[in-house]
Amino acid sequence: MSNLLLQVKDLRTYFYTGKTITRAVDGISYDVHEGETVALVGESGCGKTVSSLSLIRLVSYPGRITGGQVLFDGKDLLQLSEEEMRHVRGRQMAMVFQEPMTSLNPVLNIGEQIAEPLRVHLRMEHKATYQRVTELLHTVGISDAERRYHDYPHQFSGGMRQRVMIAMALSCSPKILIADEPTTALDVTIQAQLLDLMTGLARRLDTALILITHNLGIVARYADTVNVMYAGRIVESGRADTIFEQPKHPYTLALLQCVPRIDLGQLTRLSTTEGLPPDLGHEIIGCYFRPRCPFRLGRCFQEYPPLTATDNQHYYACFNPR
């Protein structure tokens, strides 16, 4: 196994709204190794986006990172000053967001936007920047780069915009690329193109990829390790092969069974899990998945199950694993 690059330890991000405290991320830990693709999976509201924003400290008011450590290259990112953090963002860790339209500046042409991190972080000269940007545009599959340099975001299709985002994120060859639902808004054929492009480039640049998605198919296709999140916590984690072959946590099982699959014949019925994830604004005693869990025990009502390890780095938080 390659070198450990990023270590997230017991990270907590809470939102303080009025009297309630919403525990959006409540003590998650995982590792990212060099060049590896790590997936964070879960339903909406399970804290996957907030946890990734916490890594690069972009959580805004009323959210606050209240505990834990994010160790990157031996430094705790949560202890850095805002100035030092600016050197990490975009340079060491970059992010691709879900909505390419809202995350690009509509009044700047895309060439300028891709050039910005190059000027800021690498202090590149004007001419070199231009050359590097056209190169990048070419790498992400935008043909006619010299002309497209001067185009504005609205002149690009959704897939092309996301390519621009990828070019921007990879412009400074970061060590870690965080992709937050990068293709959810796009059509399947474009989705496949982009994910192949992104994982291919990441491999070539030896960039680790943190892939946030709710689509288990994407996880199966691209991830090396998987962290399944539920209600602000990681309920199961391990190598992708292990998770897909022997899921231990009932929630992972439910996720895998409730999606229809195209490679099998027509099933008579999908297995459904009733109910919804809990409201994180209230204190919950016991396992968070308990109300929806078909395998719950008496113990599940009293305490939150600790992470249990099996062989080959497979962890799960359940008293009654499958």
Place this chain on the structure above:
Amino acid sequence: MNDSLIEVKNLKMYFPIFAGLLFPRKVDELKAVDGVSFSIRRGETLGLVGESGSGKTTVGLCLLQLYRPSAGEVLYEEKNLVRMKGKELRRMRRKMQMIFQDPYGSLSPRMTAADIITEPLRIHHLIPYTDYSKRVEELFSLVELNLHLANRYPHEFSAGERQRVGIARALAVSPEFIVCDEPVSALDVCVQAQIISLLEDLQAKLNLTYLFIAHDLAVVGHISSRVAVMYLGKICELGQRNQIYQNPLHPYTRALLSAVPVPDRAAEKARQRIMLKGDVPSALNPPSGCNFHPRCPIANQACEEASPSLEMKEPEHWVACWRA
């Protein structure tokens, strides 16, 4: 084909494009749907898949006459809806309802769930006013919603519950046919499974016929008995569910299916992938000949010149491709 409930013949929907400030004149046409024919049998689910901009929603709206098609026929029990208007059409609408993608956008924020559900009853004067509460009760139990939610407003519901309200509204007038336009694409996977199962139960219980429009091939494959694949306003392949999913003949269908990742490591590694180049072309300026040829991995000269029409390659399996 006498068992068909709906027959669509050569349906076309062109949207005019105007230019000029003072004297706008028609400069172009957007061919959203360009010559689509299919039939839907009573009690079946026809799935309609395609990428965004392929015209699948427009087909759905044309069936219900929410858009008046530019050309073609929509026969409902052999009556042509395209020629109908006014009272006659309204009477037909009672038999055809729609479920929308975005339950939040399609429910009035100022009406309670009970008001929303009874509005179709008021419009069609189906039952006396005094029976409304009983009907609401029935509908709520049909869509498995708790009756104490009846006086709540849409914003108080979860996404899944909201979609159930949308379904209850469609069911209020006891329709025979429902157009489901991306009914689950805005929902989380677990909720998605609940709503799909509900739609299946309702179909069995009330003998409904669905046109199920979605971009998610897995969902369409799960619920449909037959599937039509659309690309740039045309149907490129139409057949039984298993024909389309296990033996796709059109190169677009093959690419589309291979692009969908499967949540299974072993199966995913073993699968053959076909990667399409480029974006979907604009419907304003579609390519010559077969509209798929610029992205097609097996296109040749013939494909650039003439557009193929749907041909039956095996029983019930229709493909529009020169090279299939």
